[in-house]
Amino acid sequence: MMRLNRRDFLKSTGVTILGSALPFGLVKVAFGANNPGQKFTFGYISDAHIQHLGGPKFVRNWDRGLIRAVQEANLLSPRPDFFFFGGDLAQLGTKEEIDHGLEIMSKLQGKVNYVMGEHDYYFDLGKYWESKLGPHYYSFDHKGVHFVVLNSILTHDEWTFKKWPTPMDRMLAMARLDNPEGSPFLVGKKQREWLKRDLAKVNKDVPVIVCSHSPLQKIYKGWNFWTDDAEQVLALLKPFKKVTVIYGHVHQVQYNQIGNISLHAVMATAWPWPYPKTYSQVKSYLPVLTVPMNRADPFFERDATGWQFIDWKTGHADMHYQLPNNKDRGVAYNRKTGRPEDTRYQDPKKRIPSQKHF
Ligand SMILES: [Fe+2]
Ligand SMILES: [Fe+2]
Numbered sequence: 001m002m003r004l005n006r007r008d009f010l011k012s013t014g015v016t017i018l019g020s021a022l023p024f025g026l027v028k029v030a031f032g033a034n035n036p037g038q039k040f041t042f043g044y045i046s047d048a049h050i051q052h053l054g055g056p057k058f059v060r061n062w063d064r065g066l067i068r069a070v071q072e073a074n075l076l077s078p079r080p081d082f083f084f085f086g087g088d089l090a091q092l093g094t095k096e097e098i099d100h101g102l103e104i105m106s107k108l109q110g111k112v113n114y115v116m117g118e119h120d121y122y123f124d125l126g127k128y129w130e131s132k133l134g135p136h137y138y139s140f141d142h143k144g145v146h147f148v149v150l151n152s153i154l155t156h157d158e159w160t161f162k163k164w165p166t167p168m169d170r171m172l173a174m175a176r177l178d179n180p181e182g183s184p185f186l187v188g189k190k191q192r193e194w195l196k197r198d199l200a201k202v203n204k205d206v207p208v209i210v211c212s213h214s215p216l217q218k219i220y221k222g223w224n225f226w227t228d229d230a231e232q233v234l235a236l237l238k239p240f241k242k243v244t245v246i247y248g249h250v251h252q253v254q255y256n257q258i259g260n261i262s263l264h265a266v267m268a269t270a271w272p273w274p275y276p277k278t279y280s281q282v283k284s285y286l287p288v289l290t291v292p293m294n295r296a297d298p299f300f301e302r303d304a305t306g307w308q309f310i311d312w313k314t315g316h317a318d319m320h321y322q323l324p325n326n327k328d329r330g331v332a333y334n335r336k337t338g339r340p341e342d343t344r345y346q347d348p349k350k351r352i353p354s355q356k357h358f
Helices: 006-011 024-031 060-073 095-105 127-133 167-175 189-200 230-237
Strands: 040-045 052-054 082-085 112-114 138-142 145-149 208-212 243-247 255-258 261-265 307-312 317-322 329-334 339-342
Touching: 040 060, 052 095, 060 095, 060 307, 095 127, 112 145, 145 189, 189 230, 208 230, 255 339, 261 317, 261 339
Parallel strands: 040 082, 082 112, 145 208, 208 243, 243 261
Antiparallel strands: 040 307, 138 145, 255 261, 307 317, 317 329, 329 339
């Protein structure tokens, strides 16, 4: 397979090679005899955080991040089968922000499946988002893969419906990273029961891809890099041979393998969050398999933002992270070790040394 970095990719007049060098026979075996499956590609844009400043004004930097992702994704050739938007389209969930974000997204060529983020939800509890985009959780089948989209950013009713002075006070409480007035995210019982019924119809050989906003694993509670009922959701996915979970919210490259389940984070178009393990005062649960994002310039907020496309080849996702201001990243499933691995920086000697704090 020919490898292109982003600059080559842009120079190549929109022609890039997304195919795999793997023989079809291996693909067939990996999918199981009854479900030969097909290779395909899909794109993933997430965490745009479109922010309204009043009147016609929006935060320009967040607009530009999303516009650039859409423009670059439009150059992909061959075209991906469809896209996901991974949540946090808006910053404070208002009609103006959602409309403005959808206006930018309308330029993306191809179908987009939307995931609910907490910044989209906690102002009006997802009502405007739902009126524009449909149900908060749903599933569909595509080329032998069962896709599930979950709303993983719900929380306990006592918190959601407590006496907030205004809906915006509730939104602002959930919008903060360190979240002192926040509440842990939940998929919740109602949606878990729906998921159980949905998965009951699916053959256990069929690969499953689950898209959520928050990680369906417990990384760091202080920043809500966490879903409180993650184990209960993963338990429903355990009987399936090949499961991939893709999540936004953390604004950084992460990957992990829990049993049969590969987990991948996607980058934001707005800004990168630091890795929680740099927050040394509090115990972190960052999956040990993740190689921290190499950032050439930690003071430049565009460094370590971007978008991604995903090659679906042999029942596993190969993640291609496109970073406009840094080297592109790749995370692919390694059949020998049985887990996703960084294809570039797994070797510590090849990493860009992290910033020194004084
Ligand atoms: Fe976000
Ligand atoms: Fe989020």
